[in-house]
Amino acid sequence: MQPYKIYVVAFFVVGISCTKSAGTDVNIIIPNPININSDSVNYLALGDSYTIGTSIDVVDGYPNQTFQLLKGAGLKMSSLQIIAKNGWTADDLKNGLANADKKVAYQIVTILIGVNNQYQGKPMSEYEPAFLSLLKSAIALTGNKPKRVFILSIPDWGITPFASGRDRNLIANEIDKYNAVCENYAKAYGANFINITDGYRVDGFKTDYLAVDGLHPSKLEYTKWAIKLTQQIVNVFAAGG
Helix, strand or coil: CCCCCCCEEEEEECCCCCCCCCCCCCCCCCCCHHHHCCCCEEEEEEECHHHHCCCCCHHHCHHHHHHHHHHHCCCCEEEEEEEECCCCCHHHHHHHHHHCCCCCCCCEEEECCCHHHHHCCCCHHHHHHHHHHHHHHHHHHCCCCHHHEEEECCCCHHHCHHHCCCCHHHHHHHHHHHHHHHHHHHHHHCCEEECCHHHHHHHCCCHHHECCCCCCECHHHHHHHHHHHHHHHHHHHHCCC
């Protein structure tokens, strides 16, 4: 969304500390510790302002928290690359990914994109092909291992103070339609879909779960996403996916 200008494109982070958020129980279950052992893991996070962690410290965003949780779970995490920019639509991210310096392959790729398509009133017919292209690119970047691609659902910004005076029900309904597209493509191509929207609607409007801009999540909310994402990644690695 356009009011905020902080962004990160192709940003590498290695070894950043991540502390446990107050009131959050970090409990990652490792179903098969033997299979968790792997070669060095490179993580690529694709998205927009939610992936950057607009209005909070970059280390507190969900990609960085996930990186540290995965290290704690026993994965040999090597690098984190974030390709994202505030205000990006799916087409913007598609172009950003195409033009970025990338590694030959990544062992983990996450995608969270679409809120700006909805916010800007873009037609769904524009979003679907761009999202599908991103998904196919992500799968290719994992060496054609779709289970290594993790799609996070789009959070409902309509619950936040930023949406005051807007039609919150309309926003929610449109966000649900976007998420249905993401989930359907994830299932069709064998990738993972992680629903963070339902939990976000429970807490995302509360002061402790909001950044100072009244729109984006705080570290506490991102910790919820990171735990959920980490558990799914660990499950995939433990199953040999």
